[in-house]
Amino acid sequence: MTQQGRKILVLFAHPGQRYSRANAELAQVARRTPGVTFVDLYAEYPRFKINVELEQQRLLDHDVIVFQFPLFWYSTPALLKEWQDLVLEYGFAYGEGGVMIAGKLFVPVVTTGGPEDFYRVGARNNFPLRDLLAPIEQTANLCGLRFVPPYTLYAALRAAGSERLATHVEGYGRFLQALRDDRLDLDAADGLPVLTADTLPIIEEAQS
Amino acid sequence: MTGLLFQAFVYLCAAVIAVPIAKRLGLGSVLGYLIAGIVIGPALGLVGDTESIQHIAEFGVVMMLFLVGLELEPRTLWTMRNRLLGLGGLQVGLTTVLVMAGGMAFGLSWTVALAIGLVFSLSSTAIVLQTLNEKGLMKSDGGQSSFSVLLFQDIAVIPMLALIPLLALPELAHHGAETHGHGGHGAELSLIEGLSGWQVAIVNVAAIAAVIAGGHYLSRPLFRFIASAKLREIFTAAALLLVVAIAFLMTLVGLSPALGTFLAGVVLANSEFRHELESDIEPFKGLLLGLFFITVGAGINFALLSENALLVIGLTIGLMALKAAVLLALSFMFRLRGADQWLLVLSLAQAGEFGFVLLSFSVQNSVIPADLSDLLLLVVALSMLLTPALFIFFDKVVLPRLDKEQGRAADDIDEKGAAIICGIGRFGQVINRVLKGNGYKTVVLDLSADMVDGFNRFGIRTFYGDASRPDLLHSAGLEEAGLLVVAIDDMDRAVEIVKHARRERPDLHIVARARDRHYVYELYKAGADDIVRETFDSAVRAARYSLEAFGVHPHEVEKLITVFVERDRDGIRRLARLFDPDVPVFENEPYMKLAREIEKETEDALSDNPSVHDRVKRAWLPPGSKPDDE
Structure with a gap:
């Protein structure tokens, strides 16, 4: 396999890893995939003292930025929000001269507690997941990043040990490889509200 | 034999009586012994052959x-x-x-x-x-x-x-x-x-x-x-x-x-x-x-x-x-x-x-x-x-x-600072650097002339003097000071300084360094606001590294350590109120009783007793689950 593809940065944020099932398995896959730099933010900054220079350098060194996190109160865990607040500085990521990370891909990888049918107008959560992620989508837009719809596992709490989780985890591996090897059909992806293991628009390589 | 015992009795008796009295009168033990000697020798003639x-x-x-x-x-x-x-x-x-x-x-x-x-x-x-x-x-x-x-x-x-x-x-x-x-x-x-x-x-x-x-x-x-x-x-x-x-x-x-x-x-x-x-x-x-x-x-x-x-x-x-x-x-x-x-x-x-x-x-x-x-x-x-x-x-x-004569013994202090720092050893240096670095004025006092000279040469205004002497504290600006930091080694002196400063300035914020628990209590009784055990924080850090070395997730370690530190500080705060400097700890009944209770609480918190809603286990618990259910 070629190593010349895109370099992927997975920023993993999960404060309650003691109880994590789905994200723990997803993290394993990301760790093992060649070409992926895996960062456990809560391990690196347990006291929230983020090294901004280091994080900005990491962004510069990679082509694909992945936020992998469980949805907490319709948002990212606190440390990942802190990361956004500090690392995506004016003059670096946006604003005057802030073009340092423009053109890179931005991919949320999200697990939710509620099942898919909760994320509908009028249902329990009243908004589609994609709408709830509007803040980070717009953050990506403002930074000139190309936003890829979130790779999503609904009802992650009930997924432990199930076939559904296995499929999703295996799909995550294929997803990361496709991103790395530029085999993800980005335009096709744009047409989908969220990505799941069975809707990944991966271009199968012509077996040349 | 009786002669020997009598002699020993006389000498020991003289020492045991005279020395504590002399010390209490502020004469020092040496004068106490000398006086004891004069009393039993030339005065009473109890001992003949001193040679x-x-x-x-x-x-x-x-x-x-x-x-x-x-x-x-x-x-x-x-x-x-x-x-x-x-x-x-x-x-x-x-x-x-x-x-x-x-x-x-x-x-x-x-x-x-x-x-x-x-x-x-x-x-x-x-x-x-x-x-x-x-x-x-x-x-x-x-x-x-x-x-x-x-x-x-x-x-x-x-x-x-x-x-x-x-x-x-x-x-x-x-x-x-x-x-x-x-x-x-x-x-x-x-x-x-x-x-x-x-x-x-x-x-x-x-x-x-x-x-x-x-x-x-x-x-x-x-x-x-x-x-x-x-x-x-x-x-x-x-x-x-x-x-x-x-x-x-x-x-x-x-x-x-x-x-x-x-x-x-x-x-x-x-x-x-x-x-x-x-x-x-x-x-x-x-x-x-x-x-x-x-x-x-x-x-x-x-x-x-x-x-x-x-x-x-x-x-x-x-x-x-x-x-x-x-x-x-x-x-x-x-x-x-x-x-x-x-x-x-x-x-x-x-x-x-x-x-x-x-x-x-x-x-x-x-x-x-x-x-x-x-x-x-x-x-x-x-x-x-x-x-x-x-x-x-x-x-x-x-x-x-x-x-x-305006402290010729001590340096003439011409600066009235916002913070008085007593002791510029390893401990005081850090505090002084942080305060100075953020634009606060400090008056530093130290008893070691070498240190004072060195720091003055290094560009840090430092004054020589024994901070436990009230007058020196006053000339350092105790009346106008906004903060007193007591960072000296000598714990008994530190307690004296805090006592005096508290008497003079009930409103002053006092940060004090304590060698151990015992002095935490002493300094608490003396009226210090913030008491810092000098090796506690570094020990906590070492404990953190130790847990991490066993592969515990750093963020998990952080939570465990936070709870440990809070419990420890809470316990010490509660015990401090019962501490009595005049009663040995092991004879202080209320103190011992509370100490045992706290010990029990800590054990409970660390055990798997589900009735204790430990903060570590509750944190980021997925909805609908119980702490640590597998």
């Missing part, structure tokens, strides 16, 4: 010198070299020459005058070191200077002992045998009987060489063998044997046992058995030294004194004035100021216990006639008796007056 006991008690000095030697690694000696050789050398040299000149002016022959000069140039290591330690002045500049001089004197005794036999008066020589036993170490056995001065000197050098060589090559295998028996009392016996054996050898060749053991101490200073030896000899030294002081008091010949009262008192005052004058001149040369200068001048103005030794040695060697020696012994004893009075004078008169 024989003094020989035993002089062993305290011998042991002290051994201990001083043990403390004296070559490296320590090297850093003190300027003061040791300069200050000490000049003190001994000048005093000897001046006393000798005075003696010759009184019509004594030059050899006698020189011997007297040597005797009087020495000060009392026993009294001065004991008192400096007691008053916590050892680390001050004046204390260090005094120690340097004393050390030089202790070393200078070696050549003096070699020199004195060469000054022998021919007309006294054949009386030598009669004057024997006059408080001297001339025991029944002697290796130098009938040898000429030069031969004696050679034997002396050989004995010293034997001590050094033996200490260097024999002591280690010997002590290792003894230590392998793993019997503590046998090691103590061996330590005593070492000191006694060297003292015996020195006595055989007519040298001061103190000198020999001091050398042995230096030789063993680098030995791995040093601390063991120290702690073994220390209690013997303390008791014998106390006994020594008592015998000095008891041995004062009041009959002879009253016969020659004016002469003896005049000589004593004259001698002390002369020694003080020499020290004063030297203190200017060595740029000592204020309290340090006065401490040096007043503490070393007496003659010392080596004076007794040298005098009896001189008599034995037919250098000084016995009747003159008796008078001189009185002068030495009297000057030693007056020394504690001089220390009291220093405490009660010199220090307050210096303070009135």
Whole structure:
């Protein structure tokens, strides 16, 4: 396999890893995939003292930025929000001269507690997941990043040990490889509200 | 047997009664012993023959010198070299020459005058070191200077002992045998009987060489063998044997046992058995030294004194004035100021216990006639008796007056800062840097002149002075200060500072460093706002690393540690309210009861008891699950 593809940065944020099932398995896959730099933010900054220079350098060194996190109160865990607040500085990521990370891909990888049918107008959560992620989508837009719809596992709490989780985890591996090897059909992806293991628009390589 | 018991009873009784009273009155233990001696000796006549006991008690000095030697690694000696050789050398040299000149002016022959000069140039290591330690002045500049001089004197005794036999008066020589036993170490056995001065000197050098060589090559295998028996009392016996054996050898060749053991101490200073030896000899030294002081008091010949009262008192005052004058001149040369200068001048103005030794040695060697020696012994004893009075004078008169003159003892503090920081060691430095770095004014006080000089040179305004003295705190701006940081090592002083500052400024914020739990309670009672255990935070960090090393997730570690720290601090806060400085912790019932409760709570929290909603386990618990259900 070629190593010349895109370099992927997975920023993993999960404060309650003691109880994590789905994200723990997803993290394993990301760790093992060649070409992926895996960062456990809560391990690196347990006291929230983020090294901004280091994080900005990491962004510069990679082509694909992945936020992998469980949805907490319709948002990212606190440390990942802190990361956004500090690392995506004016003059670096946006604003005057802030073009340092423009053109890179931005991919949320999200697990939710509620099942898919909760994320509908009028249902329990009243908004589609994609709408709830509007803040980070717009953050990506403002930074000139190309936003890829979130790779999503609904009802992650009930997924432990199930076939559904296995499929999703295996799909995550294929997803990361496709991103790395530029085999993800980005335009096709744009047409989908969220990505799941069975809707990944991966271009199968012509077996040349 | 009953006689011995009676004697022991009298001496111990005198010490046990007199010393605590003297300490309470602020007179210091040395004066307490001396007074005890006067009471049981000349006053009540309970003890007759003090001389024989003094020989035993002089062993305290011998042991002290051994201990001083043990403390004296070559490296320590090297850093003190300027003061040791300069200050000490000049003190001994000048005093000897001046006393000798005075003696010759009184019509004594030059050899006698020189011997007297040597005797009087020495000060009392026993009294001065004991008192400096007691008053916590050892680390001050004046204390260090005094120690340097004393050390030089202790070393200078070696050549003096070699020199004195060469000054022998021919007309006294054949009386030598009669004057024997006059408080001297001339025991029944002697290796130098009938040898000429030069031969004696050679034997002396050989004995010293034997001590050094033996200490260097024999002591280690010997002590290792003894230590392998793993019997503590046998090691103590061996330590005593070492000191006694060297003292015996020195006595055989007519040298001061103190000198020999001091050398042995230096030789063993680098030995791995040093601390063991120290702690073994220390209690013997303390008791014998106390006994020594008592015998000095008891041995004062009041009959002879009253016969020659004016002469003896005049000589004593004259001698002390002369020694003080020499020290004063030297203190200017060595740029000592204020309290340090006065401490040096007043503490070393007496003659010392080596004076007794040298005098009896001189008599034995037919250098000084016995009747003159008796008078001189009185002068030495009297000057030693007056020394504690001089220390009291220093405490009660010199220090307050210096303070009135706007602290010449302490630096003149012209800055009223927002924060007063007491102590600029490892701890205070950090605080000072952070405060200064953020634009806050600080006034830094420290008791170590070297530190103060160094920091001033480094560009950090630092003032010299003892922060536990109220007036210094006031001149540092206690009235206007916004913050007081007490970061000194000496915990008892720290508590005093906090107490005083709190009394004067009920509104002041006080941050204090505590060595351990006990002092957390003390400082809490004294009124400090924030109390920081000096090693707690670093221990917590080390615990954090340890958990991480076992593979626990750092964020999980953070949560566990946070809860631990909060529990610990909460417990200490609750216990602090029950702490009573006057009641030992283990006898403080409410304290013990709460301590047990807290222990139980901690156990519960760490156990899997589901009724305890531990914060760590509740954190980020997925909806609908219970803590740690698998």
